[in-house]
C-alpha cells in the first residue's frame with residue numbers, strides 16, 4: 002500500500018499490530034491527505050492536531066504495553082460537528098455556537114476514546130443537520146471529492162467526504178431523515194443509520210429527537226460493522242437508548258444471501274425525480290443477489306408517499322423546541338437588545354441561517370393551538386401507518402432494498418434556492434427514520450458522469466446482522482470498495 | 495342580587511428529593527450560585543433528561559394523599575415558552591396524560607366538611623432563580639441587569655390542580671393549609687411558603703347566588719402566604735362583585751397580587767396568554783406504573799393528617815386539640831410523647847401551647863429543637879406528681895428547648911424541683927406556725943382567710959420551692 006491514508010480500518014489494524022507502521026505514521030498520512038484536499042473540499046471545520054497526536058502516541062504505548070482495546074485502537078476517526086467534544090469547539094455549523102467549547106464529551110466520543118481511536122477533528126454539516134447538501138453551513142460549503150462541482154450530500158457531508166478522500170479512515174454522522182445514507186451514496190462510501198436507540202444520543206446536538214440517530218461512515222461494510230459495534234450499547238444518560246443485548250453486525254458478513262428473502266420497494270423504483278441510471282443500478286444489484294441465492298419480490302408500501310410530508314411536520318416541530326435553548330443567555334452568540342426578549346430575538350435572528358429559521362417557523366406553526374391536530378397529530382398518525390407498512394413487509398421479507406437517493410450528487414447551487422426540490426433528495430431514506438428501523442447505503446457503481454450510486458438496504462428493528470449480511474454480499478458483487486481510492490484522484494494533490 | 499365566588503387553586507410543591515428531576519445534581523438551593531449544575535440542568539446542547547424514579551414515587555405518594563387514581567401510562571410533555579431562567583426555553587411537564595387524576599380533599603368549613611375535587615397532580619421541573627438588580631420594583635422590567643442562579647433549575651416540582659369547588663377565601667385557605675399538612679406528613683417537601691418551596695395561584699369567578707354556571711374567570715398570581723391568598727381573594731371578590739353590580743363585565747385575564755398596595759393588578763389579558771405548544775417529550779419514554787410498583791409505594795405511605803387526627807381523638811383529645819396537635823410541626827412529637835407514656839391531654843397542651851409559642855418566638859420549628867417525645871412525657875409526669883409547679887415546668891421546658899438537657903436534668907441543675915415531700919415540708923410548716931401565733935389563733939377560730947397568708951409564709955420560707963397544695967394541707971391539720 003503506497004499511502005496509509007487509503008487503508009481500510011481493518012487493514013490498518015493489521016499493520017498497527019504487526020508493527021509495520023505506528024499510529025503516529027497513520028495519523029500523519031491522514032493529516033497529509035487533509036492538507037492536500039481541504040482547500041478544495043472543506044470537509045473539516047476543526048482539525049485537532051495536538052489532541053490527535055497525543056491520542057496516537059497513547060495508542061502506540063498501549064500497543065507496546067500489549068494493551069488492545071479492539072479494532073479502533075490507533076485508528077483516525079472524524080466526528081460530525083454536532084457531537085459535543087470536551088475542549089474542542091463544537092458549532093453544528095451554526096454562527097449561534099461560534100466559539101463554544103463544550104465542557105463534556107458525547108457518549109459516542111467517550112466510547113471512541115475508550116476504544117483507543119484517534120479523533121482527528123470535527124466535520125462540516127448543514128447547520129444543525131438541516132439540509133441535504135452541506136451547503137447550509139455558516140462556515141462555507143463542502144464539496145464532493147468525486148467532482149468538486151457537485152455537493153457531497155448532507156447533512157453529514159463533511160464526514161462522508163473525509164472518508165471518501167482519505168482524510169479519515171472512518172467517521173461518525175447523524176441521520177434524521179437520511180443525513181448519513183444520502184451523503185454516503187453521493188460520496189461512494191458505506192453509511193449506516195442504526196436502529197433508533199442502538200447508539201446513545203447523549204451529546205448529539207438535537208435536531209429532531211425522535212428521529213436522530215448516530216452512525217458510521219467507512220469505505221467498507223466490514224469497517225462499518227466494526228465502528229458500529231464500538232459505539233452501540235445502552236447508555237444510562239439516554240432514556241431512549243436500547244437496554245437489551247446488542248445485535249452483532251459483524252456476525253453474518255461472510256454468510257452470503259442464500260435463502261434470504263429480499264423485497265424491492267415499488268414506490269421507490271421509479272417515477273418523477275428518479276434518475277433512470279440509479280434505478281437500473283438498483284435493479285442490477287438485486288439481480289446479482291438473486292443469482293447469489295436470494296429470493297426477490299416487489300413490495301408496495303403505500304404510506305411512504307406520505308412519509309415526506311409527515312417528516313416535514315414532525316422534525317420541524319421537535320426542532321422548534323430543541324433549538325429554543327439558543328437564546329444568548331448562557332453560551333454562544335449574544336446580540337444585545339434593550340430588553341431580554343429583544344436580546345433573544347436579535348441573537349436568534351443573527352445566529353440562525355435561513356433553512357434553520359424556516360424549519361423553526363414550520364414547527365412552531367405545526368404545534369400552535371388550533372393547528373396541532375391538523376398537522377402534528379396527523380403526522381404522527383401517518384408515522385404509525387409507515388411503521389405498520391414496514392412491519393407488514395417484514396412478515397414476508399428479511400430486508401428491503403431501494404435506491405438510497407433518487408439521484409446521484411447534484412451540482413453545487415442547483416437546489417439551494419428550491420427547498421422542496423432539496424427535500425425530495427431524502428424521499429427514500431425518511432420512512433425508516435419515522436419507523437426507527439435501521440438502514441444503510443452501499444456504493445454499487447458510477448453513473449455516466451462518474452458519480453457514485455448507492456443502494457439502500459433496510460431491515461427490521463435490531464435487524465443489523467441481516468442488513469450487514471446483505472450489504473457485504475452487495476459489496477462483494479459490486480467490487481466497489483477497491484475503487485474507493487479513485488475518489489482521491491479526482492482532487493488535485 | 496347577591497354573588498357567590500367560585501374558587502380553584504393551583505399549588506406548586508418542590509420535592510426535597512436528594513437529586514433533581516432529570517439529572518444527578520443535588521437539590522440544594524443554599525449552595526453558592528450555579529454550583530449544583532451540570533450539562534442537563536443547564537440545558538447545554540446535546541444533554542438529555544433521565545427521569546428520577548424517587549420523584550415519581552413521591553408524586554405517587556402525593557396522589558394517594560389526595561385520594562387520586564394513579565395513571566398506569568402517563569407522558570411527559572414539553573411546555574414551550576421563552577424565559578431567561580428556564581435553560582431549555584421549554585419546561586418538561588405533563589399535559590394530557592398526568593400521573594395522578596380524580597382525587598379529592600375534605601376540608602373543615604363553618605358549614606361542616608366540604609369535599610374539594612383534585613383534578614390532577616402532575617410532575618414537572620422547576621426553573622432557575624433570577625435576581626433583578628438596580629430597579630425599584632425588583633421586577634425585570636426596570637432592572638439594570640439580572641443575575642441567574644441555576645441551582646434550582648430542574649428541581650422536581652409537583653403541580654396540584656383543584657376543581658373550582660371552593661366558595662370563600664377561608665375555604666381556599668383551609669384547602670391550601672390542609673394540602674400543606676399532607677405534604678409535610680408525607681415528608682416529600684419542606685413546603686415553606688416563604689422560600690417558595692410551596693406556592694399557589696388562584697382562579698376566581700363570580701356567579702349569582704344559587705346558580706350553577708360559571709362566570710368569567712380571573713387568575714391571580716404572586717400570593718406568597720396564606721394571608722395574602724385570603725386577602726387577594728377577598729379583594730377580587732369585592733372588585734368583581736362591584737363590576738357586576740354596576741353592570742360591567744369582568745375581563746378574563748391574569749392579575750398580579752401587589753402585597754404592598756393590597757390589591758390585584760392586571761398582568762396580561764386572555765389575548766396575550768401564552769400558547770405553550772405542548773407536545774410529547776421525545777427524549778423520555780412514557781411512564782409506566784404497574785400495580786406492583788403502586789402497591790409498594792402505597793405500603794410505605796406514612797400516616798396522613800386526617801388519620802392522625804382521628805387516632806388522636808381516640809386517645810381522648812377533643813377534635814380541636816387533635817386537629818391542632820396533628821399538624822406537621824407537632825404531630826410526630828405528640829405521637830412520640832404518648833408512646834413514651836405521657837398523658838395525651840397534657841402532651842397536647844404542652845405542644846400546642848408553650849412549645850409552639852417558644853418556637854415562634856425563636857423563629858424555628860419544634861423538629862429543629864432538641865425536644866423529644868420522652869422529654870414531654872417526663873415534663874408532664876413531673877408536673878403531675880407535683881415535683882414541678884406550673885411556672886417551674888414552663889421554665890424547665892424553655893431550657894430543654896434551648897438544649898440544656900432533659901427536664902429531670904434541667905430541674906435538678908437549676909434547682910426548680912418542688913418540695914413535695916410531706917416530711918421535708920413539715921419542718922418549715924412547724925416553723926411558720928411557731929412564728930405566727932396570732933394567725934394560728936385566728937385559724938383555730940375558723941378564720942379561713944389567714945390560711946392563704948400562712949401558705950404564702952411557707953412559700954417564702956421555702957424559697958418558692960414548696961408545693962402550695964401540700965403546704966395548705968399540712969397547715970390545715
Ligand SMILES: [Zn+2]
Pocket residue numbers: 514517518519530531532533534535536648
Ligand atoms: Zn444537573
